[in-house]
Amino acid sequence: MLEDTAPPRVEDAEPTRAPREAPLPRLALKPVRAAGNAYSALFSSHIDRGRFDVVEFDWEGLGAKAYDVVVFHWPTEFFRPTSRKATLKLLAKMARDKLRGTKFVWVAHNLEPHDGGSMRSHATALMFTALLDGVIYLSRSSREEARRLYPPLRRTRELVTVHGRYDAARPPRPTTADAWANRLLFFGTVRRYKNAARLVAAARGVTAEPFSLTVIGTADDPALAAEIKAAAGEDPRIRIDIRDAFIGEDELERVVDAHDLVVLPYRNILNSGVALHALGRNKPILAPRIGSLPELQWEVGADWVxxxxxxxxxxxxxxxxxxxxxxxPAPDLADFAWPKIGAEISAFLAALRRR
Incomplete structure (x- = not known):
């Protein structure tokens, strides 16, 4: 005969524990956002937060397995180091974290910094690219050039996407023939490779009427700013507005909207945020046939690029x-929308993490 057993009281029962969720992988971005360049903030804001815990990269965390994935936007330290010895120490820390499972990714905006640092160092650049687990290219042409310059990248997992557009709260004006008045604009950070002085000199010879050129931006090189102003001479059609502080987004939108065409007179370029910023405000661009610009022309159309x-x-x-x-009245930039690009990047980073 079975002995009667009283059911356990509720307070005596073993409590049911909800399964503990695993923490999300830590994705460190260098940087999460940058002054005067909206790209990094757009990039970070479109990472899938259901897949990653997004944090700002800190050099102190390198070598300490602080991060699961690290994304470098502009890794000047490895391409143009101020101190080769210091850069070698950073590379050693990267190698240590890589052995522990950290994945390293480079967004190849440029194949080397346009300025900054004190020396070119192809050796440390090669070591950096050899440690990468993934590369995000913003054009097919940049991938081919990167592979040529840095052979380790031929074996690295990659994503080829596009440079996302810059959207704003205020919708841009359509481009119409009745409002066109040959008002040209150069805007952005003013650096020597961007060739603004030569643009200004060329503009003085234009005979079309009406015609005007505005050069507006920031420069930390007083000699270059003076050179650009001198190139304008006394031509009343040319306005030079070079400042020490970055131009606010609202003011920049108003300036772009007040012009008809944006000129990129650069001597060298790989990918261009200025080009996408201008096209996003419905302004055609004039640019050199170099870098990814022929590819952009093919995607958007020769009347816009x-x-x-x-x-x-x-x-x-x-x-x-x-x-x-x-x-x-506006270019078709559907393929340059950030939700689509962010989904591609998030999936790529997640797949790297699982390897």
Whole structure:
């Protein structure tokens, strides 16, 4: 005969514990956001927060397994180090974390910094690229050039996406023939490779009427700012506004909207945020036939992306002004929308993490 057993009282029962959720992988971005460049903030804000705990990268965490994935946007330290000895120490810390499972990714905005640091160091650049687990390219042409310069990248997992557009709260004005007045604009950080002085000199020779050029931006090189102002001479059609502080987003939108075409007279370029910023405000661009710009022209159309060969010149400006206006009031930038790009990047980083 079975002995009767009283059911356990509720207070005596073993409590039911909810399964503990594993912490999300720590994704460190260098940087999460940057002054004067909206790209990094757009990048970070479109990472899937259901997959990653996004944090700001700190050099103190390198070598201490503080992060699961590290994404470098502009790793100047490895391409143009101020101290090669200090950079070698950083590379050793990267190698230590890599052995512990940290994944390292480079967003290849440029194949080397345009300025900054004190020396070129192809050796440390090669060591850095050899330690990478993934590369995010913003164009197919940049991938091919990166592989040529840095052979270790030929064996690295990669994502080829596009440079996302810059959207704003205030919708841009459509481009229309009745409002066109040959108002040209150069904007952004003013550096020597961007060739603003030569643009200004070329603009003085333009005979089209009406015509004007505005150069607006920030510069930390007083000699360069003076050179650009001197190139303008007394030409009343040319306005130079070079400042010490970054231009606010609202003011920059108003400035872009007040012009008809944005000129990129750069001597070298790989990918261009200025180009996407201008196109996002429905402004066609004039740019050199280098880097990823021919690819951008193929994607957006030759009436929106107008290219010249060689250096910027009066002839290139006048040929652009003589060309027909874009056939649509706005370019088709659907493929440059950030939700799509963010989903691609998040999936790529998650797949790297699982390897």
């Amino acid at each position: 107008r290219l010249f060969d060689g250096e910027i010149s009066t002839e290139a400006l006048e040929a652009c002004l003589a060309a027909p206006l874009p056939g649509t």
